[in-house]
Amino acid sequence: MFARALRVRGHTAIKGSERRKLRADVAAAFPSLSAEQLCELVPHKEELSVVKAYSHRGDAITVYTRGRNPVLFERERALYPTVYTLWSYPDLLPAFSTWPPVLQKLAGGADLMLPGVLVPSRGLPQVQQGTLCAITLVGNRYAPVAVGVATMSTAEMLAAGMRGKGFTVLHTYMDHLWGFGDKAYPPTIAPLVADPVEVENTDQEDGDEEAEEQELDGNLPADPATQVDVSSLSLQEGDGCVRLTEKEAACDNHAVDTAEDENLEAQTDAEGSRTPREQMDELFQQCFFHALKCKVKKSELPLLTSTFLRNHMFSCCPEGQQLDVKKSSYKKFSKFLQCMQQKDILQVKELNKGVESIVGVDWKHPDIKSFVVPDGFSPVLDTPESKGGDGEPLYHPPDIVPLYGVSVKMAPLFQESGHKKGSILSSSDVRSIVIDYVKTNELVDETNKNFVKINPILCDCLLDKAEQDSISKLKWDDLLNRCLAQLQPFHQVTFFGHEPIVRKGKGCPIDITIAQRSSNKKVTIIKNLELYGLDPQSVATTLQQRVQASATISPLPEAKDRVQVQIQGNQIHHLAKLLLEEYRLPRKYMQGLEKAPKLGRKK
The missing domain is CATH 2.30.130.10 (PUA domain)
Known part of the structure; x- marks a missing residue:
């Protein structure tokens, strides 16, 4: 069912009523779970999200994630671990x-x-x-x-x-x-x-x-x-x-x-003298110091504590082991951070109501300086190109070439070259076919070779009814432009290492707009990221970390299989830097970058 990538339609935090219903459904589906295990699997207050998605076969899937990992998925009203x-x-x-x-x-x-x-x-x-x-x-x-x-x-x-x-x-x-x-x-x-x-x-x-x-x-x-x-x-x-x-x-x-x-x-040999709780405490401290020493940068602060755990500490966990705060002596990640704050390693503040962030780190603290990265780990810069770990290829911008399909009206003009209705041609192919047709039928004007005489087929294919009685000749450029305008637009997208994909239409650029919301607040809306092989969730997470503003993903009303990213504020400067400099997408594939806020003059 999951042999191919999921098409994500939405990613939201679970509500209190939905959480209670999910806990009841899990208890009914898996009666062997004890009350304590049920509370661990579906916690009362810990972060729990719902992801709406479709499999490659079109099945509607609901995935429940805790922290970073999917813990349950639902298909046809049946729950599976x-x-x-x-x-x-x-x-x-x-x-x-x-x-x-x-x-x-x-x-x-x-x-x-x-x-x-x-x-x-x-x-x-x-x-x-x-x-x-x-x-x-x-x-x-x-x-x-x-x-x-x-x-x-x-x-x-x-x-x-x-x-x-x-x-x-x-x-x-x-x-x-x-x-x-x-x-x-x-x-x-x-x-x-x-x-x-x-x-x-x-x-x-x-x-x-x-x-x-x-x-x-x-x-x-x-x-x-x-x-x-x-x-x-x-x-x-x-x-x-x-x-x-x-x-x-x-x-x-x-x-x-x-x-x-x-x-x-x-x-x-190493763990025989320690309890599982002590081992989990040590693992938490190892991943904590590893993340601070190799992952977190000063420019990322303030950093949400949930983001620090999900994006930094989890990636520092050794192979074959899992971080589970419930199995540690701290029981809650907030208590673990409080303990680290008491040691003056970092500072945690509640910048927004109910949301804690790391606002300061003492990288000169003896515990951080004395920490030695375990064998097999190396510092990794968290850039879009380095996210190709675990065998995933690095991102390469796609190559997009405009194509043209032969329409019913233009079929007589292309019939002599063996092309029928629906044939897909490049612009150079169209040019060659039209030139060969003109020369074969001796339509070049004898007095001025820059003009082409209009015969009945060209008249029906290229001229409007009002022009058919008044125009007898066309310039070469005008003739070729009219031909391209009358053909159906297609485009070919070639992703690195994949076969070319032909799509109908001219090809939509990444659309960036600024919308006004309640209380005169602005939001940046980004559409069509999937068309260029970009993961909307990854782009939203990267922007959220850099600008420290909330980002959401919602279905695109005009396209059933695509989503849009919405982030608070006018963030076009940061988005342009991400897409142009790091993903190296050509500017011609984007529209709306001119709506970036004007920077004030430096005095």
């Missing part, structure tokens, strides 16, 4: 395991076939057809990587000999819904109780030394007597589903098991 939620509550759904090479196919939109499902010695979870299930990987069976719906009951799966499609996959780790959040990696989650049968089987087959390592991380292989014959599996994608080859499964599984054994041993 994201992988971020399942990593916090791994026992929320019945879980089925598959092999690591399958994950890439699942993220690409494939469903899961039963031959790719591992049958453990303790048996499969008992589910019915239509049950919502989690899908995990061999090597880390307790950190779900996908959410799917069972296409048959457990009894039917076994009766079918573990053949056929087992699960319709809705959402996976590494898909675009996962990419909507902070793009964290699956954590290593140990099981609550190890399966003694699996331990015994492993001892018999692999020896005592390997069994000890596999007991350590809880990733124990299934009983070979009850497994599906791995040699019968093949990695093929048929009907949108997945099968697996034995060679790829063995190689990937061994690599995953070895890496996770080493990681878990290191974590056990």
